[in-house]
Amino acid sequence: MVRLDVRDVAVHKGYLDAAAQAGLIEALRPVLKAAPLFSPVTPQGKPMSVRMTSAGRYGWVSDSAGYRYATQHPAGGAWPAIPDAVLRIWSQLTGETRPPDCCLINYYGEGARMGLHQDKDEADFGYPVVSVSLGDDGLFRIGNTTRGGKTESVWLSSGDAVVMGGAARLIFHGVDRIRFRSSRLLPRGGRLNLTLRVVD
Ligand SMILES: O=C(O)CCC(=O)C(=O)O
Numbered sequence: 001m002v003r004l005d006v007r008d009v010a011v012h013k014g015y016l017d018a019a020a021q022a023g024l025i026e027a028l029r030p031v032l033k034a035a036p037l038f039s040p041v042t043p044q045g046k047p048m049s050v051r052m053t054s055a056g057r058y059g060w061v062s063d064s065a066g067y068r069y070a071t072q073h074p075a076g077g078a079w080p081a082i083p084d085a086v087l088r089i090w091s092q093l094t095g096e097t098r099p100p101d102c103c104l105i106n107y108y109g110e111g112a113r114m115g116l117h118q119d120k121d122e123a124d125f126g127y128p129v130v131s132v133s134l135g136d137d138g139l140f141r142i143g144n145t146t147r148g149g150k151t152e153s154v155w156l157s158s159g160d161a162v163v164m165g166g167a168a169r170l171i172f173h174g175v176d177r178i179r180f181r182s183s184r185l186l187p188r189g190g191r192l193n194l195t196l197r198v199v200d
């Protein structure tokens with residue numbers, strides 16, 4: 001495991017070994033069954049290329065009414081609980097006693113990406129954001145705490161974990177592209193990203 005800091009963002013390369021990654025996929029299977037991936041649209045009505053769902057007290061959703069946290073899946077019903085294995089990653093990496101309220105699950109198929117943005121729909125930016133990469137490699141771009149300026153990119157591979165906290169909590173970030181089929185963790189390819197956040 002190697003930790004590199006890119007602009008106050010802590011990138012833990014190789015945080016999860018192969019067995020831990022496979023265990024997480026098993027733990028996520030019933031979550032994805034209970035709360036299937038859906039295709040969000042931006043508030044401007046543009047389809048997002050990632051598909052997503054959530055676990056926890058809140059899920060993150062986007063539609064014509066805006067970006068927000070919701071207590072129900074768009075198709076109805078509460079979100080499933082965040083798996084224990086995921087909660088352990090949060091407490092190990094952050095040392096926080098409060099668990100996250102939301103585990104956003106993003107799925108990037110071939111060609112999917114996510115534009116530069118800040119995570120700012122939460123009430124308290126004192127808590128960090130933790131993100132875990134599984135499956136295909138993704139090119140993660142890190143900018144500044146205000147829009148614009150130079151950016152730096154790092155490839156995130158399966159098992160890598162990222163912590164955006166402190167000075168980096170509101171840093172702009174995004175995923176430019178994935179290397180489809182670069183990993184064999186997911187039988188049909190693609191990249192799963194888990195983003196853990198305290199919401200309210
Ligand atoms: O997929 C990633 O690595 C980042 C996801 C993200 O930034 C988000 O969902 O807010």
Ligand SMILES: [Mn+2]
Nearest residue numbers: 117118119173
């Ligand atoms: Mn984000």
